[in-house]
Amino acid sequence: MLEKKYKILITGGAGFIGSNLCEYFVSQGYQVVCLDNFSTGYRHNVEHLLNNHNFEIIEGDICNYSNCQDAMSGVDYVLHQAGLGSVPRSITDPITTNSINVSGFLNVLMASKVAGVKRFVYAASSSTYGDSESLPKVEDVIGKPLSLYAATKYMNELYAEIFSKTYGIETIGLRYFNVFGRKQDPNGAYAAVIPKFVMQFMKYESPVVNGNGEYSRDFTYIDNVIQMNELAIKTNNPEGINTVFNTAFGDRTTLNDLIKYLQESLSKFDPKIAAVKIVYGPNRAGDIPHSLASIDKAKKILGYNPKFSFKQGLDQAVQWYWENLK
Template sequence: MNIELLKNKTVLVTGGAGFIGSNLCETLLSNNIKTICLDNFATGKRKNIIPFTEDKNFKLIEGDIRNLNDCQNACDGIDYILHQAALGSVPRSINDPITTNDVNVSGFLNMLVAARDAKVKRFVYAASSSTYGDHEALPKVEGTIGKPLSPYAITKYVNELYADIFNKTYGLDTIGLRYFNVFGKRQDPNGAYAAVIPKFVQQLMNHESPIINGDGSYSRDFTYIDNVVQMNIRALTTKNELALNTIYNVAYGERTTLLELAVLLKTYLSEFDSAIKNLEIKHRDNRIGDIPHSLASINKAKKLLNYQPQFDISSGLKEAVSWYYKNI
């Protein structure tokens, strides 16, 4: 990665106290890059950024992307933006589509306007694999999508449309990263909308049976956080003009069923606690809005950004399990 290209530059990470955002802040700061974190702590955690607060290159701005003034304040003097701030979760968007839209669409537009006005050099943002919607073909290729299956998916597709228009109309360089089921350290296992991996980990560590939606045959392209960080840095620093103003899948490029996932987690966690290996895996009905299968083609990212994911599902889970066991 050409992270040295960011030396003497300032990077704004929106949602920098969140799961992905805090990992991005950590990487930037470890390379002595001036990093600004914008977060309203709706879903981000203060504990995620406590290690950074003593770093002279780190600054926290408490603010909400739904407030244009907060966005403009955060963008003052910024060279590059990694926009991670959003309300995730398909079920959350189904239960409260208005708030999801306010944050993910109105907030996104505020950030684009603020970035444009501040003459930011590049705006890299978190898109989503949910944009593929009801398109059934595998693997998922960036140029072919279906109809969205949730309010959340609609908001993330609208982000892509806005980013494209801001490039064509105002000349703002953007890159969208369609994340596929990201997991890893600092991903919150608590709350109604926790992702499947930290939720399963916490259940198993509490000697509770993990509960799978459906029969366990649904599959996902689970993507370890370090692969995602690599992709963000590559998108931020690429000098390839052909790589700009487009969308990329961010994944490993292999799929794992939910049942396989649960078995792997039992195996790795039982190395720390032998009682876990005997826990039963339980099932319940599928969730509304969930797609059966997801698998990414990462050929475009490899070709244009030289993306080289280092962690497959097995090595990523081992890293994640070790972190959770020490931190939960």
């Protein structure tokens, strides 16, 4: 385990993944700085941590280099989670997506390099696999990006690799596969599918499935992602530095099965949800048909051992939504 004196900067720390990381590392006794501009993150996700002397919030924007520099004071490790997600949003507004995901990323990376941080760990994306049809997805076999969002996340990997080679900064990219769990926002036009469907079911509204429901995803529970971030900070294995790792459970679930499991899980709280009808719509532009991660590399090099299967995580997530959002 890391020494307690180490200080971790978590960008996007008030967002879904970031706030869970803040909570975990504070609970482990680390000093944690949350940098967020609260455009997609929420202050209420982390406000309860302000009573802890090891936690600090800095309201700032990664698109402002000075904000990034200010947040780096005394920082040993960076967990870069800030970014603008969603394939449809990147298609609607490519300029903003690029500004945040590429220019903002470069600001944080450069500030990390200047500050001399020990390691820069960043949220990469399974979208980087693009049009590659091979399954499972293996880190060194990628295709061409299918969306503007995917292009920005691939650019992050390229910048990280070049910075490692040019400046010697240690970087590790974690290619997240459809992360879900507590604190994931169910609202807004670009809400992720699981919290969105949960909220619709709780209101007896019919979820709209893109396509015929046979597209599949490697849905990954938040606690597995937390484990990977900690392993990325702690590893001393040279093979684990300046590379990327799939961050997933290593199994895939179709949207039809997701709907079935959600209805089953939610019906334990409200039997009427079992009768809600499902609506099918057109496929969404830029979507990858199937996504399944190989997690062999993370297991071998980092010692990764995901604790939550999709169904175990889904039950936990549904319980949280029912208790907090009903």
